[in-house]
Amino acid sequence: RKAIALQPDKPAAYYNLGSVLSNTGHHVEAAQRWLEAKERYREGSEKWADATAGAFENLRMPESAEVAKPTWWNDEDLKALSKRVVRARPNDCVSHLMRAGVLSGKSDAWEAGPRSAAELKEAAKHYERAAELCPAPVLEAELIELAAWCRGQAEAMEAVEAMAKSMEM
Secondary structure, three states: OHHHHHOOOOHHHHHHHHHHHHHOOOHHHHHHHHHHHHHHOOOOOHHHHHHHHHHHHHHOOHHHOOOOOOOOOOHHHHHHHHHHHHHHOOOOHHHHHHHHHHHHOOOOOOOOOOOOHHHHHHHHHHHHHHHHHOOOHHHHHHHHHHHHHHHHHHHHHHHHHHHHHHHHO
């Protein structure tokens, strides 16, 4: 907090405070600090992506439900933003978690529209990539299960579509 007071235009202090707050379970304030860091980093940079993904993860938390959300907190903007985050940080677990979470639509944190089979398949790939990058075996297993769920949902959608097409003929 002292570093922010001394250099309010420098993003690193906001980012570091966001990390500490998130790690200690203070998700609402962590999201706010990461959003402040995001605004100060160059868009498309690795640190911008890290701050964006950190803010996203903390804004998804139940305790952040009543917090005012950024203008991009809607389905279409989150899809576009998560794509840019992964492009900036292709080898980062949290970036892939953000993209997978957005594409799967498995969240009550924003109003997610219906998902296509293609989006669910892409979500599965991002869950799998996050699992590869994740150092925690328990989380890795959960991510693999989420990938399997996404694939199963996509396959079910494709089966229903195929059945509907065959009935038209």
